[in-house]
Amino acid sequence: MRTWHEIRRFPLAIRLLLVNQLGVNTGFYLLVPYLAVHLGEDLGMSAAVVGIVLGVRNLSQQGLFLIGGSAADRLGARGVVIAGCALRTVGFGLFALGDGLPVLLAASVLSGLAGALFNPAVRAYLALAAGDRRAEAFALFNVFATAGALLGPLLGSALLLADFRVCALTAAGIFAVLTLAQALVLPAHEVAPARGGFLRDWREVAGNRRFLLFALAMAGMFTMENQLYLLLPDGARRATGWDGAAGLVFLVGTLAGLGLQLRVTRALKTRGARARWIGAGLVLMALSFVPPMAVTGYGTAPVGPADAVLRAVPVLAGALLLQLGVMTAQPFVMELIPGYGRAELTGTYFGLFYGVSGVAAAVGNTVVGWAMDTAGRAGAPWLPWACCLAAGLASAAGVAWLHRRRVLPAVAAPVPAPV
Numbered sequence: 001m002r003t004w005h006e007i008r009r010f011p012l013a014i015r016l017l018l019v020n021q022l023g024v025n026t027g028f029y030l031l032v033p034y035l036a037v038h039l040g041e042d043l044g045m046s047a048a049v050v051g052i053v054l055g056v057r058n059l060s061q062q063g064l065f066l067i068g069g070s071a072a073d074r075l076g077a078r079g080v081v082i083a084g085c086a087l088r089t090v091g092f093g094l095f096a097l098g099d100g101l102p103v104l105l106a107a108s109v110l111s112g113l114a115g116a117l118f119n120p121a122v123r124a125y126l127a128l129a130a131g132d133r134r135a136e137a138f139a140l141f142n143v144f145a146t147a148g149a150l151l152g153p154l155l156g157s158a159l160l161l162a163d164f165r166v167c168a169l170t171a172a173g174i175f176a177v178l179t180l181a182q183a184l185v186l187p188a189h190e191v192a193p194a195r196g197g198f199l200r201d202w203r204e205v206a207g208n209r210r211f212l213l214f215a216l217a218m219a220g221m222f223t224m225e226n227q228l229y230l231l232l233p234d235g236a237r238r239a240t241g242w243d244g245a246a247g248l249v250f251l252v253g254t255l256a257g258l259g260l261q262l263r264v265t266r267a268l269k270t271r272g273a274r275a276r277w278i279g280a281g282l283v284l285m286a287l288s289f290v291p292p293m294a295v296t297g298y299g300t301a302p303v304g305p306a307d308a309v310l311r312a313v314p315v316l317a318g319a320l321l322l323q324l325g326v327m328t329a330q331p332f333v334m335e336l337i338p339g340y341g342r343a344e345l346t347g348t349y350f351g352l353f354y355g356v357s358g359v360a361a362a363v364g365n366t367v368v369g370w371a372m373d374t375a376g377r378a379g380a381p382w383l384p385w386a387c388c389l390a391a392g393l394a395s396a397a398g399v400a401w402l403h404r405r406r407v408l409p410a411v412a413a414p415v416p417a418p419v
Helices: 002-008 012-042 047-062 065-075 077-097 101-159 164-185 198-206 209-217 219-228 231-240 245-269 274-287 304-340 343-378 383-404
Strands: none
Touching: 002 012, 002 101, 012 047, 012 077, 012 101, 012 164, 047 101, 047 343, 065 077, 065 101, 065 198, 065 343, 077 101, 077 164, 101 164, 101 245, 101 304, 101 343, 198 343, 209 219, 209 304, 209 343, 209 383, 219 231, 219 245, 219 274, 219 304, 219 343, 219 383, 231 245, 231 304, 231 343, 231 383, 245 304, 274 304, 274 383, 304 343, 343 383
């Protein structure tokens, strides 16, 4: 009830953006987790071609975040959010209607470009509209995003009983409804006159050394967060000998986020500097990889259900600690980003931050994947967990160093909310 009361205290624009994020993640996770299986098994494509289609989608999104953020600053976040949802409607629709490689590549490009547009634009709009309640707004944003990430795969697995195309058309329909709702209800806000071209904005943001150092320091956070989908599920399967244990990892993290995110943010907001809680969250995330390290090195299968449960507990504890760390750090990270520059460039700052984080996550996952392969060959099952532990502690040390050097901004001053 407290969460719903908090939601009602925000203006209509923010409430709509929260529902929008629920729909965005529901539609995304309804389709994308099953796309590789559809391409490989239903359409008979080779693994290389499947990798190309998926890679094009990811590259189209990660490589264009800066453009999406700049467009939000120049054209207004509202229009860019609507355009992004409309493009994803078309992209997901093409996945349902097309079987040929050219059509699938076009669908991948449009779907990725859509994410590059609305991801930074939504966050820029939220930061501008929330004023001095940015931390709570981003905490609620995480709650709705997490709910969508839980609902999407459940709905997708049910719709797959009919056909993949039903999944794709349902996902496209969700984005179509979101597009219409935002076009009808989401308020516009005045856009400040531009002072030059896009390149000038990019030079200003990329030349902000304080901001770049902060973005690089956060690389470990995104690397660790991605292990909810890579290392922890693999560890759960290895520890218990049961494929379904991977789903329990995701479920534990999701339920923790839904139940505790807003309470954690509100409890910490008035208790010390933001750097303190960002650093504490990163340390929690790093330590989350210690309990699973103790059980994933077993060379034998568990002896009965009781042994499997005992082996699962440390992995699930790690998933819970990881989610608690994300809940502690992430809203305050989002809250600080607008404080690095002019309010007129909020979208550009979010765009560059997410571009850097996308590269960091890709590099981090590559390193973790290499460590997982090496661990198997070298008989060192602790190696990938140690890599994540080191990444988290390095990020926490980076934030502490930035705080000591007074590089972190104060919480950005409130600006007029969109009308």
